[in-house]
Amino acid sequence: MQTSSQALYRVAQIREAEHIAIQNLQMPGLQLMRSAGMAAFNALRQRWPEQNRITVFCGAGNNAGDGYVLAKQALDAGFGVVVYTLVPVEQLQGDAVTVYRDFIQAGGQVSAFGGWAQATGVIVDALLGTGLCRPVSEDYALAISHINHADRPVLSIDVPSGLHADSGCALGHAVKADLTVTFIALKCGLFTGEAGDYCGDIVCSSLNVPDSVLAQLPATAHLLSKIALQRRPRSAHKGHFGHVLLIGGNRGFSGAIRLAGEAALYSGAGLVSIASRAGHIDLLNIGRPELMCHAVETACDLQPLLEKASVIVIGPGLSQDSWAHDMLRYTLASAKPCVVDADALNLLAQHPARHANWILTPHPGEAARLLGCTTADIAADRFAAVKKLQTEYAGVCVLKGAGSLIADESGLWVNTTGNPGMAGGGMGDILAGVTGALLAQGLTLVDAAKLAVYVHGEAADAVAAMQGERGMLPSDLLPKIRELLN
Template identity: 45%
Template sequence: MSARSKSLPRALYRVSDARALDRLAIEKAGIPAIDLMERAGKEAFVVLKERIAQPRRLAVFAGPGNNGGDGFVIARLAAESGFDLSLSMLCAPKSLAGAAAMAWERLKACPAYPRVRIRRLSKAADKRQREGDDSSILAEDIDLVVDTLFGTGLARALTGAAAKAVRAINDSPAPVLSVDIPSGLDADRGRVLRDEQGRGEAVKATLTLSLVVPKQGLFTCEGRELSGEIVHRDLGLRADSPSAPVVPSAYRHRFEDCVGVLPPRPLHAHKGDFGHVLIVGGDIGMAGAGRLAGAAALRCGAGLVTLATRSEHAPALVAAFPELMVKGVESPDELQPMIERAQVIAIGPGLGVGDWGHCLLERVSRSGRALVVDADALNLVAQDKSIEESMRKSETIVHTPHPKEAARLSGISTADVEADRFAAVCALVRERGGVWLLKGVGTLVAAKGETIRICEGGNPGMAVAGMGDVLTGVVAALLAQGLCGFEAASTAACLHAAAGDRAASEGRRGLIAGDLLHPLRQLVDRL
């Protein structure tokens, strides 16, 4: 998992918002563009000295635009401070314009400029391409690489010399500081910019210095891994000032942000005060899914939990987890008394897409109860629109799809969902209503009238069967204890991720879903 600084602002923005703030500063506040560039370069130079242990040999990669101009400022400051410096440029100096050209002239005018080793990447890279050698772009003894190739203005896949420069940066053992965003990353979507054949390159940064406003794409999908640790500097352009023309497009949401959402339990409390959750699932051969969801609901504070599953599973489940009330059901009529006693129904874990699961989902959809809809229940909804219409009787519906399930519901490919997770989850909210928790790296939680929350936390060890079933139980438990759908979903995502991180302290590989149950109990009490 990429490190995330606790000092980062919670509010995240799109590229268009950052540009609006730039225009406001230049056109309304009268701040010259070169002054903003100087601020960016100076902040980057301070960060690299603070965060990278005694760097003396720097390699700066500069592109043709304003991001490259930031690199020229950094190079000048490093040269003036006595650093051993190489500057690799993607363009000829005569092609530079605006503030970037001014930054280049200031670099040339500094007394230390003669000691700077300048390399033109376009010509050198073409020669190395013929010789089959990319790695020589960078010397082996570099202490730090500074990536200022491209910023947020890039809208296409990197090719040619730019792509070769990125590969050389990524192949280097030296840490990498990317200024604003890692070059090649779409700052809005969190995806590497790719061509029609799916080819694309992006820098994998050790540290990213986010400028002006934090970009939403750094916190989900590929952006989360490529950006490394993130630090932020607003350069004096405050997005939350009264004169700012922008509003957040998303919020970072961490476990620490959830503390206090549940009230303390009074001494005279009893189990009926904390809700009755009904878990429906566990078709033949899939009993474990329902058990995991039910156990998670209990561990996260639900007062009572009933698991409705196939009759042949009931004895073994009761023996394995006696705190669960396990009922064998083979028909909707057998399920109805349990529906009437429950406040929250979670349906989907191990449900299957056969007749048994379909008929139970039809009955649940007409219940009017608060619902958590997961796994095969979502697949059945994608097949049968009438079920979704029936669900509209429920005031609270939380859907918890992974990207493939979201794709089925949206009628697009999984790749399309992952290409723009923000657009995908917003489309689901717009077209189907309810709360949507789109699982994945940087889980997104969205609902009508709410700003998207991006869950921070979690790790690759959680990529294992049953994790989604546990999350379903967590959401259901928080709903049963009185949280609204959006709050329950976003809190559950962070709680689940934090439990996964705590469980992974003993190792990521080999982590199983049941390992989260104990840390869930420890963490939920902090809420």
């Protein structure tokens, strides 16, 4: 992925930037359209230098105009160019009419798409653009299906047609691009939700709109970047790097808390203790004697462990019985910084509270329970969901999933590491342990969450590169996490 900025904006903000550029900086809309088409063509040539044929699918709006500019550029460069339109060209309006006529005057031809097309070379998707906010209509769905089944490389202009540019949701059907060339600034919906299945690589062209224009608009979010940890002093000892207490592993769920505990060890915590049911204690540190395991059956058993800990992780394998309720209640009463995960989040949904000193790490199902809505509601606007979580529960909130989101009161970040190999039980337990360990080593709440999420995905990407995604185990990530944090 190549971008000129880490800031993400909603479509309405990009339109405002265009308006400022046109009205205040005398950058005509036609100039911006021609710049967009040229930028897309240059990106096509750079990505596929061996190609000399293109097939362009155009719709009715400015996105189609960008497509006609690209088509003329390709024609001028000696490419074989085929253009299909889904609307009568008489319906084109504004600057799109001008660039369409430029293409025709240069010797180009346009054919109506009648449900079938002979696609050669690189397919250029200039169908719908960023304005789409409803399910794709039948005729566009047919064209999108044709593009996706043509077995040709695909470039999408601004956003893959059918993908909501703010939320990353596919609106019924969407083009699966190999390369998306977007303009002025990065759009939020290119980096979360279903976007990873459709965008391919992403490049951004500013169209020469100066940074001062975007500076007038507050970014909705930023792409997450890796935070560098300081080198440890040579005089360091275990007391310098915190004591993480992990609470969970109810009857039958000892594996979850073991994974979280090992992740805390591999991430550099000075001491790692586990509080779990008595029946698990003899098993939890078999093969991992560095874990200090304690039988906790009552709140009285838990209290001395809480006093010694600097950071608490609660939730992995916790379940939702009376023991789990007691563990969570006493944890929150301690006022220690904590990471709240898994069933601790489900319990929290039953008795909502606000704490400034915690990190919540829900997946979409847990987020839906915390907000009293459905998982579909969460998917419809993940940015709004994570902001609402943070507003209602305070602290730092991590909404897990493809393109995990992190929010605190000051901002919102989107993660770009990770892969589908992580779609398995136990991956969240690893993340909880890593987060707790980084918090114990002195990172702020938000920096611990940001680095943990980034490195968690980065480790999974490294494992996938060596061994593939299918069958990836959470424990496979542990050595890579240690390596990456060093």
